[in-house]
Amino acid sequence: GAGVSQSPRYKVTKRGQDVALRCDPISGHVSLYWYRQALGQGPEFLTYFNYEAQQDKSGLPNDRFSAERPEGSISTLTIQRTEQRDSAMYRCASSPNGDYEQYFGPGTRLTVT
Amino acid sequence: LAKTTQPISMDSYEGQEVNITCSHNNIATNDYITWYQQFPSQGPRFIIQGYKTKVTNEVASLFIPADRKSSTLSLPRVSLSDTAVYYCLGGSQGNLIFGKGTKLSVKP
Numbered sequence: 001g002a003g004v005s006q007s008p009r010y011k012v013t014k015r016g017q018d019v020a021l022r023c024d025p026i027s028g029h030v031s032l033y034w035y036r037q038a039l040g041q042g043p044e045f046l047t048y049f050n051y052e053a054q055q056d057k058s059g060l061p062n063d064r065f066s067a068e069r070p071e072g073s074i075s076t077l078t079i080q081r082t083e084q085r086d087s088a089m090y091r092c093a094s095s096p097n098g099d100y101e102q103y104f105g106p107g108t109r110l111t112v113t
Numbered sequence: 114l115a116k117t118t119q120p121i122s123m124d125s126y127e128g129q130e131v132n133i134t135c136s137h138n139n140i141a142t143n144d145y146i147t148w149y150q151q152f153p154s155q156g157p158r159f160i161i162q163g164y165k166t167k168v169t170n171e172v173a174s175l176f177i178p179a180d181r182k183s184s185t186l187s188l189p190r191v192s193l194s195d196t197a198v199y200y201c202l203g204g205s206q207g208n209l210i211f212g213k214g215t216k217l218s219v220k221p
Contacts (some may be wrong), residue, residue, distance in 0.1 A: 041213060042211030042214050045204075045210065045211075048208070056208055058208070093156070100209070101162070102159065104155075104157050104158070105156060
Protein backbone atom coordinates (compact mmCIF):
# COMPACT_ATOMS: atom_id res chain seq x y z
CA GLY A 1 0.00 0.00 0.00
CA ALA A 2 0.91 3.65 -0.17
CA GLY A 3 3.38 4.96 2.34
CA VAL A 4 3.61 8.37 3.92
CA SER A 5 3.74 11.15 1.36
CA GLN A 6 4.86 14.72 1.77
CA SER A 7 4.57 17.76 -0.44
CA PRO A 8 6.25 19.67 -1.75
CA ARG A 9 9.45 17.63 -1.85
CA TYR A 10 11.50 20.81 -2.23
CA LYS A 11 10.60 24.33 -1.24
CA VAL A 12 12.70 27.44 -1.72
CA THR A 13 11.33 30.57 -0.12
CA LYS A 14 12.51 34.03 0.72
CA ARG A 15 13.10 35.10 4.27
CA GLY A 16 9.93 36.50 5.81
CA GLN A 17 7.53 34.42 3.74
CA ASP A 18 5.15 31.87 5.21
CA VAL A 19 5.34 28.23 4.13
CA ALA A 20 2.98 25.30 4.55
CA LEU A 21 4.27 21.75 4.42
CA ARG A 22 1.84 18.90 3.90
CA CYS A 23 1.89 15.34 5.18
CA ASP A 24 -0.40 12.55 4.05
CA PRO A 25 -0.03 9.63 6.48
CA ILE A 26 -0.67 5.96 5.85
CA SER A 27 -4.40 5.41 5.70
CA GLY A 28 -5.85 4.48 9.06
CA HIS A 29 -2.84 5.51 11.10
CA VAL A 30 -3.94 7.23 14.26
CA SER A 31 -0.66 8.95 15.13
CA LEU A 32 1.21 11.51 13.06
CA TYR A 33 4.56 13.07 13.89
CA TRP A 34 6.63 15.96 12.60
CA TYR A 35 10.42 16.09 12.80
CA ARG A 36 13.12 18.42 11.56
CA GLN A 37 16.48 17.07 10.45
CA ALA A 38 19.61 19.09 9.87
CA LEU A 39 22.42 17.72 7.74
CA GLY A 40 24.45 15.14 9.65
CA GLN A 41 22.06 15.11 12.59
CA GLY A 42 19.29 12.83 13.70
CA PRO A 43 15.66 13.89 13.36
CA GLU A 44 14.51 16.38 15.98
CA PHE A 45 10.99 15.92 17.32
CA LEU A 46 8.62 18.83 16.72
CA THR A 47 5.07 17.71 17.49
CA TYR A 48 2.64 14.82 17.23
CA PHE A 49 -1.07 14.11 16.91
CA ASN A 50 -3.42 11.32 17.79
CA TYR A 51 -6.35 11.67 15.43
CA GLU A 52 -6.95 15.42 15.23
CA ALA A 53 -5.71 16.20 18.72
CA GLN A 54 -2.25 17.64 19.12
CA GLN A 55 -0.73 15.62 21.95
CA ASP A 56 2.66 17.22 22.33
CA LYS A 57 4.05 20.38 20.76
CA SER A 58 7.00 20.77 23.06
CA GLY A 59 9.46 20.44 20.20
CA LEU A 60 8.19 23.37 18.18
CA PRO A 61 11.07 25.89 18.28
CA ASN A 62 8.95 29.03 18.71
CA ASP A 63 5.52 30.46 17.99
CA ARG A 64 6.26 30.89 14.29
CA PHE A 65 5.79 27.13 13.98
CA SER A 66 2.35 25.56 14.14
CA ALA A 67 0.75 22.33 13.01
CA GLU A 68 -2.75 21.07 12.52
CA ARG A 69 -4.53 17.89 11.55
CA PRO A 70 -8.15 19.01 11.42
CA GLU A 71 -9.78 15.78 10.20
CA GLY A 72 -7.39 13.34 11.75
CA SER A 73 -5.71 12.49 8.46
CA ILE A 74 -3.65 15.01 6.47
CA SER A 75 -1.51 17.38 8.49
CA THR A 76 0.02 20.75 7.71
CA LEU A 77 3.10 22.23 9.35
CA THR A 78 3.16 26.00 8.92
CA ILE A 79 6.16 28.23 9.43
CA GLN A 80 5.42 31.93 9.51
CA ARG A 81 7.94 34.66 8.70
CA THR A 82 10.59 32.14 7.73
CA GLU A 83 14.21 32.70 8.70
CA GLN A 84 17.37 31.23 7.23
CA ARG A 85 17.85 29.06 10.32
CA ASP A 86 14.58 27.30 9.43
CA SER A 87 16.31 25.68 6.44
CA ALA A 88 16.28 21.92 6.99
CA MET A 89 14.64 18.65 5.99
CA TYR A 90 11.18 18.40 7.50
CA ARG A 91 10.02 14.83 7.97
CA CYS A 92 6.62 13.45 8.74
CA ALA A 93 5.92 10.00 10.14
CA SER A 94 2.85 8.03 11.09
CA SER A 95 2.12 4.98 13.20
CA PRO A 96 -0.95 2.80 13.72
CA ASN A 97 -1.52 4.00 17.28
CA GLY A 98 1.33 5.68 19.06
CA ASP A 99 3.67 2.79 18.39
CA TYR A 100 7.41 2.99 18.62
CA GLU A 101 7.47 1.79 15.01
CA GLN A 102 6.93 4.89 12.94
CA TYR A 103 6.81 5.06 9.14
CA PHE A 104 8.61 8.05 7.73
CA GLY A 105 7.87 9.97 4.57
CA PRO A 106 10.47 11.21 2.07
CA GLY A 107 10.65 14.65 3.66
CA THR A 108 10.40 18.23 2.43
CA ARG A 109 13.68 20.03 1.89
CA LEU A 110 13.10 23.66 2.90
CA THR A 111 15.58 26.32 1.88
CA VAL A 112 15.13 29.87 3.08
CA THR A 113 17.13 32.42 1.13
CA LEU B 114 13.61 11.82 28.64
CA ALA B 115 16.40 9.33 28.10
CA LYS B 116 19.54 10.65 26.43
CA THR B 117 21.45 8.04 24.49
CA THR B 118 25.15 7.79 23.70
CA GLN B 119 26.54 5.69 20.89
CA PRO B 120 29.75 5.64 18.81
CA ILE B 121 29.84 8.19 16.03
CA SER B 122 31.12 5.73 13.44
CA MET B 123 32.09 2.09 12.89
CA ASP B 124 33.74 0.21 10.06
CA SER B 125 33.16 -3.41 9.14
CA TYR B 126 33.64 -5.85 6.28
CA GLU B 127 31.10 -7.86 4.39
CA GLY B 128 30.09 -11.06 6.13
CA GLN B 129 31.08 -9.91 9.62
CA GLU B 130 28.79 -9.54 12.60
CA VAL B 131 28.46 -5.96 13.77
CA ASN B 132 27.55 -4.97 17.31
CA ILE B 133 26.62 -1.37 18.07
CA THR B 134 26.31 -0.50 21.75
CA CYS B 135 24.28 2.36 23.10
CA SER B 136 24.17 3.71 26.64
CA HIS B 137 21.00 5.16 28.13
CA ASN B 138 21.71 5.62 31.81
CA ASN B 139 18.50 7.43 32.70
CA ILE B 140 15.96 5.53 30.66
CA ALA B 141 12.49 5.71 32.19
CA THR B 142 10.89 2.61 33.66
CA ASN B 143 8.18 2.53 31.01
CA ASP B 144 10.35 3.33 27.98
CA TYR B 145 11.31 0.77 25.39
CA ILE B 146 14.61 0.87 23.54
CA THR B 147 14.19 1.32 19.84
CA TRP B 148 16.61 1.24 16.93
CA TYR B 149 16.20 2.86 13.54
CA GLN B 150 18.24 2.73 10.34
CA GLN B 151 18.63 5.60 7.90
CA PHE B 152 20.08 5.51 4.40
CA PRO B 153 21.21 8.75 2.72
CA SER B 154 18.35 10.79 1.29
CA GLN B 155 15.73 8.58 2.96
CA GLY B 156 13.68 8.76 6.13
CA PRO B 157 14.57 6.56 9.10
CA ARG B 158 13.28 2.99 9.11
CA PHE B 159 12.35 1.02 12.23
CA ILE B 160 14.59 -1.99 12.89
CA ILE B 161 13.77 -3.41 16.30
CA GLN B 162 12.59 -2.59 19.80
CA GLY B 163 12.84 -4.23 23.17
CA TYR B 164 12.34 -3.77 26.87
CA LYS B 165 14.79 -6.22 28.41
CA THR B 166 16.74 -9.43 27.70
CA LYS B 167 16.92 -10.36 24.03
CA VAL B 168 14.74 -9.67 21.02
CA THR B 169 15.37 -11.08 17.56
CA ASN B 170 13.71 -10.47 14.22
CA GLU B 171 14.61 -11.19 10.61
CA VAL B 172 16.94 -8.20 10.47
CA ALA B 173 18.74 -7.92 13.80
CA SER B 174 18.99 -8.89 17.44
CA LEU B 175 18.79 -6.57 20.41
CA PHE B 176 20.42 -7.36 23.72
CA ILE B 177 19.40 -5.45 26.82
CA PRO B 178 20.95 -6.24 30.23
CA ALA B 179 18.90 -6.38 33.39
CA ASP B 180 19.80 -2.83 34.47
CA ARG B 181 18.66 -1.48 31.07
CA LYS B 182 21.36 1.17 31.13
CA SER B 183 22.68 0.02 27.76
CA SER B 184 21.68 -2.01 24.76
CA THR B 185 23.48 -3.68 21.87
CA LEU B 186 22.19 -3.95 18.34
CA SER B 187 23.63 -6.98 16.55
CA LEU B 188 23.60 -7.22 12.76
CA PRO B 189 24.59 -10.70 11.54
CA ARG B 190 26.73 -11.05 8.42
CA VAL B 191 26.51 -7.48 7.17
CA SER B 192 26.55 -6.63 3.48
CA LEU B 193 27.43 -3.45 1.60
CA SER B 194 23.76 -2.48 1.66
CA ASP B 195 23.85 -2.26 5.45
CA THR B 196 25.95 0.89 5.18
CA ALA B 197 23.76 3.46 6.93
CA VAL B 198 23.30 5.49 10.09
CA TYR B 199 21.87 3.54 13.03
CA TYR B 200 20.00 5.38 15.77
CA CYS B 201 19.42 4.17 19.30
CA LEU B 202 16.36 5.87 20.75
CA GLY B 203 15.03 6.62 24.16
CA GLY B 204 11.87 8.50 24.93
CA SER B 205 8.18 7.78 25.17
CA GLN B 206 6.02 6.46 22.36
CA GLY B 207 4.94 9.89 21.22
CA ASN B 208 8.27 11.61 21.58
CA LEU B 209 11.17 9.61 20.24
CA ILE B 210 14.55 11.20 20.86
CA PHE B 211 17.02 10.63 18.06
CA GLY B 212 20.70 11.26 18.78
CA LYS B 213 23.39 11.67 16.15
CA GLY B 214 23.48 7.96 15.44
CA THR B 215 26.30 5.61 14.47
CA LYS B 216 27.48 5.75 10.89
CA LEU B 217 28.26 2.18 9.86
CA SER B 218 30.46 1.70 6.82
CA VAL B 219 30.65 -1.80 5.38
CA LYS B 220 33.56 -2.47 3.08
CA PRO B 221 34.02 -5.28 0.56
